[in-house]
Amino acid sequence: MRVLTGIQPTNILHIGNYFGALKPAIELQREDDLFMMIVDLHAITVPQKPEQLQKNIAFATAAYLAAGIDPKKATLFQQSRVPAHAELGWLLQTVARMGELERMTQFKDKSTAKGQNVSVGLFTYPVLMAADILLYDTQAVPVGEDQKQHLELTRDLAERFNRDFGQTFVVPKPIINIASGRILALDNPDIKMSKSAPSPKNYISLMDDADTIRKKIKSAVTDSESGISIDDARPGLKNLLAIFHLVTDEPMSEIATRYENKGMKNLKEDLAEALVAHLEPLQKKINDYLKNPDELEKVVSDGSLKAAEIASAKVARVKEVMGLRLA
Ligand code: AMP
Numbered sequence: 001m002r003v004l005t006g007i008q009p010t011n012i013l014h015i016g017n018y019f020g021a022l023k024p025a026i027e028l029q030r031e032d033d034l035f036m037m038i039v040d041l042h043a044i045t046v047p048q049k050p051e052q053l054q055k056n057i058a059f060a061t062a063a064y065l066a067a068g069i070d071p072k073k074a075t076l077f078q079q080s081r082v083p084a085h086a087e088l089g090w091l092l093q094t095v096a097r098m099g100e101l102e103r104m105t106q107f108k109d110k111s112t113a114k115g116q117n118v119s120v121g122l123f124t125y126p127v128l129m130a131a132d133i134l135l136y137d138t139q140a141v142p143v144g145e146d147q148k149q150h151l152e153l154t155r156d157l158a159e160r161f162n163r164d165f166g167q168t169f170v171v172p173k174p175i176i177n178i179a180s181g182r183i184l185a186l187d188n189p190d191i192k193m194s195k196s197a198p199s200p201k202n203y204i205s206l207m208d209d210a211d212t213i214r215k216k217i218k219s220a221v222t223d224s225e226s227g228i229s230i231d232d233a234r235p236g237l238k239n240l241l242a243i244f245h246l247v248t249d250e251p252m253s254e255i256a257t258r259y260e261n262k263g264m265k266n267l268k269e270d271l272a273e274a275l276v277a278h279l280e281p282l283q284k285k286i287n288d289y290l291k292n293p294d295e296l297e298k299v300v301s302d303g304s305l306k307a308a309e310i311a312s313a314k315v316a317r318v319k320e321v322m323g324l325r326l327a
């Protein structure tokens with residue numbers, strides 16, 4: 001099966017990105033043909049400082065390798081190095097409708113406060129994402145819950161294109177993990193954990209040190225009810241139990257039973273230690289990769305060449321069926 005996913009190189013990845021998208025993708029690498037993409041063209045739909053963006057791209061590469069992407073098995077590449085993404089993105093903009101993009105909740109969320117003062121790219125962002133996916137005959141896309149609507153748009157565009165121009169694109173399916181598809185903000189369990197949150201208390205970054213992790217978990221917002229239970233009416237607590245499950249693999253129900261009488265304070269302390277133990281080896285590997293920029297460059301450049309070969313053949317086919325070639 002062809003599997004593809006992408007993460008934006010903005011700020012440092014948090015545990016929501018890691019458990020929601022990166023880890024599920026890596027688990028598929030063993031049996032499936034995985035394409036893992038650094039989506040820098042998506043990142044620039046909101047202003048980025050060039051030097052910082054460059055660092056974030058290197059960090060993302062190091063993080064993917066440290067988390068277990070094996071460049072011998074998977075194709076790890078950078079979106080902007082493969083010209084076919086921007087090209088198919090344009091071609092699909094002529095297929096997408098204003099109305100369907102106006103319905104995208106991510107655009108609404110990111111633009112509401114800013115009014116007209118957002119880039120046009122932020123609006124057409126989901127069309128570029130559709131191009132990313134459709135270029136590679138992708139069958140499955142591991143993502144967090146927040147990307148479900150973009151996947152539905154991708155499916156609609158593929159079906160519409162196939163109907164109008166003949167069978168060209170594979171219609172992809174999302175893979176959304178129930179336990180990790182929506183990790184909530186630690187400081188507000190009504191919203192998801194997010195890299196661009198104004199307060200760092202919102203998230204645990206993959207690079208947070210032990211003391212920061214302890215402090216953030218200690219101050220995580222829960223509720224005033226006593227005892228530990230798995231309950232949708234207690235979203236802050238449920239989120240902590242989910243994270244505990246993700247770092248230890250122990251079922252949530254067993255964790256909840258174990259802490260039933262021990263209480264929130266103990267649960268938080270032990271969760272913080274489990275997270276520290278989980279992230280420390282990953283952090284060490286990331287730092288080791290970052291010391292070796294030549295190796296990072298080689299991995300990304302080889303991966304991007306391989307991706308470009310597949311993607312340019314697809315764009316050629318799209319142009320042909322759209323009538324953009326001389327007879
Ligand atoms: P982004 O950082 O927006 O590029 O997101 C990269 C991937 O992480 C996407 O598949 C998102 O759906 C996923 N993701 C982002 N935030 C969360 C979250 N809070 N919980 C689970 N997955 C997430």
Ligand code: TRP
Binds near residue numbers: 006
């Ligand atoms: N829009 C995705 C996000 O913010 C990132 C992304 C871009 C992506 N292109 C993709 C994810 C293709 C999966 C497949 O999370």
